[in-house]
Amino acid sequence: MSAETASARLADIQSRIAQATKIAGRRADDVTLIAVSKTHDAAAIQPLIDAGQRVFGENRVQEAAAKWPALKTATHDIRLHLVGQLQSNKAADAVALFDAIHSVDRPSLVAALAKAMAESGKRPDCFIQVNIGNEPQKGGVAVAELPALLAEAQAAGLPIAGLMAVPPFEVDSAPYFALLAKLAREAGLDGLSIGMSDDFEVAVTIGATHVRVGTALFGARA
Template identity: 75%
Template sequence: MTEDSAGALAAITDRIARSARIADRRPDAVTLIAISKTQGPEAILPLVEAGHRVFGENRVQEAQGKWPALREAYPDVTLHLVGQLQSNKAADAVALFNAIHSVDRPSLVQALAEAMARQGRRPDCFIQVNIGEEAQKGGCAIADLPALLAGAQSAGLPVKGLMAVPPAGLDAAPYFALLAKLARDHGLEGLSMGMSEDFETAVTIGATHVRIGSALFGARA
């Protein structure tokens, strides 16, 4: 298992580096987030033992059930929340995660700001944009981004960039390019975009964080 995980990690890292060089970027400008949702410690530990330290989860409650013990053993692990966040879980998210990629509405901004003030913790934040204007997906509407970003910055959230998930089954490149343009227009450097099936395209367009699950862990049952 460890050799398989180490091999998968090395292969993904090489593909990221190759894509970065194509775009005349430094490979170390791209953070690989290993998406460990639904994975137990037995699947996560081989990646940690192979040297990886950045992981992502979709749900606060699931992360609370497995990561405190893992981080006690590996305190240098950083944890990113990439799934939708309910406002009533904001305090738990602030306590557990180093970064939150799914800030998408004013009520969540307020809940996060209050939790950060109480706890003295300030996880990095990404504004999630509904880049494909899909009703079933989270993220703020493109038209609402300026006001939401201004509100988040005024509330003291450390907004590092934008996040998006393009529509499934379509060429992701135009959506990644649009997100990159929105980030530039608003003076943001972070771009959380690209998953197992399209991360190389995302890197060539400027992704600073790619979210890789199945390519590392295998397809979920």
């Protein structure tokens, strides 16, 4: 991706976020744009960094560990978010590498993250992932089990920033976003990690604080 393309794509997404926040009576800086760089190498990521993007998302700990330490050394203010599923045995690696983890969804992972944070002293923000469409193939805690998992995570001392969800594919995502926003309000949480390339503007009007945009920034994956 050329520097010009990266700059134009980033400006377009930022402009659309600003417009959506204006419609919703919110401020543009209430929304964090996470550029999801999974499957893209350092050469593809660097033009977006050069264009001013500082928050990036990865799906896998191992992939992130291979490319981000060097990129973060060169640009110190980058923040890295884990937006994919996390195995409990990778919790310590995730805590060491990431500034936020969006996929906390079960008691065993809560325990592993709490242990890793206690041992390392590093405390990335955590989002509870909710299986908002009750889809068996997706990660996330069931809606009915959210209060119990949230209580467990808070008791373990995890810094819970909010809720995250991925709605069912190819349906109107707005009702699912609205449900997650309602669950967050009921839980007293401010953070809402919702919205991707196809629906981030809808998510922003419903209250997203973090949108996870990959394809619209990087182009289609090979």
